[in-house]
Amino acid sequence: MKIALFPGDGIGPEIMEQARRVLAKLDLPGLVVFEGDVGGIAYKRHGHPLPQETLDMAKAADGVLFGAVGDPACDNLERHLRPEQAILGLRSHLGLFANLRPATMFAGLEDMSALKPEVAREIDVLIVRELNGDVYFGEKGMRTTKSGEREGYDIMSYAESEVRRIAQTAFRAARGRKGRLCSVDKANVLETSQLWRDVIVDVSADYPDVALSHMYVDNAAMQLVRNPGQFDVIVTGNLFGDILSDQASMCVGSIGLLASAALGERQTDYGTFGMYEPIHGSAPDIAGQGKANPMAMILSLAMLLRHSLGREADALRVEKAVAQALEDGVLGADLGGTAGTAEIGNAVLEQL
Structure with missing residues (x-):
């Protein structure tokens, strides 16, 4: 080794x-x-x-x-x-x-969390974040509009194969834990997220032993504070995962853990x-x-x-x-x- x-x-x-x-x-x-x-x-x-x-x-x-x-x-x-x-x-x-970012509340440290101790005590979540795609790696730049204003742009995109491989990683991780996977997206307004959701559902057929659910990212952020104990494994894209994983880390009290x-x-x-x-x-x-x-x-x-x-x-x-x-x-x-x-x-x- x-x-x-x-x-x-x-x-x-x-x-x-x-x-x-x-x-x-x-x-x-x-x-x-x-x-x-x-x-x-x-x-x-x-x-x-x-x-x-x-x-x-x-x-x-x-x-x-x-x-x-x-x-x-x-x-x-x-x-x-x-x-x-x-x-x-x-x-x-x-x-x-x-x-893969696990966030677990260690016994005796509940008072270190910004959440109520009885809420923080239930935190045991693994966030699976895609690292190589999304808006961070899409086409980006600065341009000038017809009215002469500066305009910045960043293109969010995912290929089907990129979603499939992160989905497989997340399903395997959930299979080794409590058998629950929540896919987080914004499929109600983003075409990228609609593709994400379609592929996640497709991959789920290979993992009938894992319970799959879906949640919009704004609701997921709220639920991580309101009732974090409901989550086992979360899978999401690069941008949403960047934000949610940092949020989850502070729910347990210290990034030093x-x-x-x-x-x-x-x-x-x-x-x-x-x-x-x-x-x-x-x-x-x-x-x-x-x-x-x-x-x-x-x-x-x-x-x-x-x-x-x-x-x-x-x-x-x-x-x-x-x-x-x-x-x-x-x-x-x-x-x-x-x-x-x-x-x-x-x-x-x-x-x-």
């Missing part, structure tokens, strides 16, 4: 170190670990945020664990040289089209190739101070173990260790506690 670790910038190296300690504790037989530079540190060392040698490491691995990128010192670089291009480049080169996976079609000897990362950024304001919460990074490792290495038992061990550490009151500053990065890592290791 081969894993590539890309710590990146800001707090990335600090939280990656705790994930590395968890890997060592698991003592997986035959594991080979690569480590490469991405983001601002890669630009400073190699002249590009995604050097070829880093990309080669990713392609040779069964899964990639990604820290964070972003460096204020690089803000004035040309766009193609900025740290964030490392994420986009990896997604593109590695064919990663499905973003939330992991994500970006999966493609490539299969390894053990599972599906993917890149795994916490949903938070590089947090340069606290970098190097030992204050960052590494739990999202450790939970991202658990997702890698599950999806790319086929080690479900080890993934569950890691997730239970994180949950128990939280229940024991080992909380970082993002959760109102005083525990530092290494202290949180130690607590997870003790539970393991």
Whole structure:
């Protein structure tokens, strides 16, 4: 088994170190670990945020664990040289089209949510977001109208094959959970969404064991606040998924607890190739101070173990260790506690 670790910038190296300690504790037989530079540190060392040698490491691995990128010192670089291009480049080169973002309310942290505790307690949702299409990747530009005004435009589009493959990913995910899938669109006003809904319904015939429902995106946003416990798996497009996944993450109280996976079609000897990362950024304001919460990074490792290495038992061990550490009151500053990065890592290791 081969894993590539890309710590990146800001707090990335600090939280990656705790994930590395968890890997060592698991003592997986035959594991080979690569480590490469991405983001601002890669630009400073190699002249590009995604050097070829880093990309080669990713392609040779069964899964990639990604820290964070972003460096204020690089803000004035040309766009193609900025740290964030490392994420986009990896997604593109590695064919990663499905973003999985689980949001679960950990026991004892209900008061951290902006929602009422009795509502927050029910949150256990997986959002499956399409990553390679939609308005972000459609034709875009600036033009002048007949009246001489400037007009910006961005074209939203999806091909049937793009919808079909994300639908299959979502149905498989729902099959492994509670067997419920809610497809979110805006089919009442958007032709793109009508195609989306038609294809989702078509694919559903292959998954008779999964209960399919549909919801317009504005209602879905409201329901995530009103009654989030009704959702098991949500599948949606790039734009809607971008918004809803961030909304769901804050419903559980802190982005310092939330992991994500970006999966493609490539299969390894053990599972599906993917890149795994916490949903938070590089947090340069606290970098190097030992204050960052590494739990999202450790939970991202658990997702890698599950999806790319086929080690479900080890993934569950890691997730239970994180949950128990939280229940024991080992909380970082993002959760109102005083525990530092290494202290949180130690607590997870003790539970393991």
